[in-house]
Amino acid sequence: MRLPASAHTDRPWRIHEIAPDFRLEDVWALPVTGGPDDFPKLVDQMTSGEKPLPGVAGALFAVRRQLGRLLGWDREDSGLDGRVRSLRERLPDDLRGRAAGPAPRSLPFRPLYLTDDEWAAETANRTMHGVVHISWVPDGSGGHRARMAVLVKPNGLLGKAYMAAILPFRYTLVYPTLMRTIGRAWKARDTAPA
Template sequence: MRLPRTAHTSRHWRIHEIAGDFRVEDVWALPTPGGPDDFPHLVRQIANGAGGGTAVSSPVYRLLFAIRWKLGALLGWDKDDAGTGARVRTLRDRLPADLRKGPQDADAPSGPFTPLYQLPDEWAAELANRTVHAVMHLGWVPDGTGGYHGRMAVLVKPNGLFGTVYMAAIKPFRYLGVYPALLRAIGRTWQANAGERKAG
């Protein structure tokens, strides 16, 4: 379920200290009900790739990403000199000392994203290309009934006018094709892994 930006900005996440110059683009409640100690499972699931470790079954999702990666290859959007440490400085350079010393999961693979830090209820990763510098932020929040669930926010800093136009152009595709399929896949994987979480 899509949430208002204030669902992210009103919470005292550490990411606010690091990415205060980024705009909150999207905030989503994830279909990942759990207990207070289940957040590391969510981090591992997301860090294992799009769809939370399973292939997203939606043909629309796959088509949109195939088009995006093809365009990126043709136009050089994703070359090494467009990423963190080249076009933009990594946000790791902004981390306070306590966030530089995170659990092992903070260094797990996460597709095109590079992990930044992990806390008991918060995880962040970044990516950069010729269009945008972006942060994927996961939080673990109480649901008001004794349980918890994941929350995902996407923060962006577009690369000039081109990046701003690009973000506006892909917005309908994100809402109609990408996020619905991604959230369904995250939910399916979360349910499929329920036994593993119970086993500890």
């Protein structure tokens, strides 16, 4: 379920001090609940997947990768430490000294930092510099719920046009598939024999 921006901005997340110049693009409630100590399990689940998204959403990612190759959007000099500097350079000392957490296997993101209730990873290409922020929020009854925020810094007119062009696909195809995939994997983890 999509959440209002305030569901992210009203919380004291560390990402606010690290990426204040990034635009909050999306905030989603992930279909994941658990106890206070389950956040590392969620981060492991989200980064260990090697399979692409299923169906039309997976096909869209494949088309995007092909377009990126054809148009040179994803060249090494277009990404982190090429066109843009990594946000790791902005980390405060207490986060810089910690493990950043795992890198996603199937997506071109680089981990930024990991705390007890936040994990952030970044990516960049010719169109934008983006951050995915996963958080673990108390639900008021002793449990926790997962949220995902996407922060973006478009690269000029190309980046703004690109973000506008993919908006309907993100909301109607990519995010619903992503939410179902995350929810099924979390539920399967809960029901897997020990």
